[in-house]
Amino acid sequence: MNDMVLVSPDERTKQVMQVLELIEGGKSENGSCLYVGINRATFRAAALRVKAGDSYARALEGLAQDQVERMESTIEDMREGRLDAAQARVELDARKWFASKFLPRMYGDRQVVAGDPEAPLTGMSAEQVEARFMELMQKHTL
Numbered sequence: 001m002n003d004m005v006l007v008s009p010d011e012r013t014k015q016v017m018q019v020l021e022l023i024e025g026g027k028s029e030n031g032s033c034l035y036v037g038i039n040r041a042t043f044r045a046a047a048l049r050v051k052a053g054d055s056y057a058r059a060l061e062g063l064a065q066d067q068v069e070r071m072e073s074t075i076e077d078m079r080e081g082r083l084d085a086a087q088a089r090v091e092l093d094a095r096k097w098f099a100s101k102f103l104p105r106m107y108g109d110r111q112v113v114a115g116d117p118e119a120p121l122t123g124m125s126a127e128q129v130e131a132r133f134m135e136l137m138q139k140h141t142l
Contacts, residue, residue, distance in 0.1 A: 012038075012046045019043050020052060023059035026066030064102035067095045 007015070015038045022032035033040045047056055071092055078088035099107040124132070 013050050016043060016046050016050055016052055017055070020047075020055050020059040023056075024062035026063060026070075028063075060102045064099045064107065067099045067102075068107070071095045071099075 015036050018036045019029070019032040019038065022035060023029055027035070029043075030040055033043050036043075038046075047053070074083065074088050074091050074095070077083040078085055083091075096107070100109065
């Protein structure tokens, strides 16, 4: 891989699209860049220049979907005795983590922000929030 070679804008766009296609097909971003022959930082900068943000998001969604499909395959392999349960657990956990990072709304942990029952976050005016904040600060600085 030699990014020092000047590449025409059209050729760089083709490289970006090839990388995105490989990512969508389940290959990692780094592996895709290596395969196409483009530096990862150059790929990201070029993707921004050619306004490939939507395509990048679709590619990451495809990559996450690929991880989910591989999880299903891992479960099947474990059930049929081709894979030890401990090995399957490690692989499933890694793939689950990966999918949660690329599709957090679909596969991520749901996070709920809630207040203290005695001082709920909802229904408090800015003044009440500030007063509660000052009260807590005084408690913890004594």
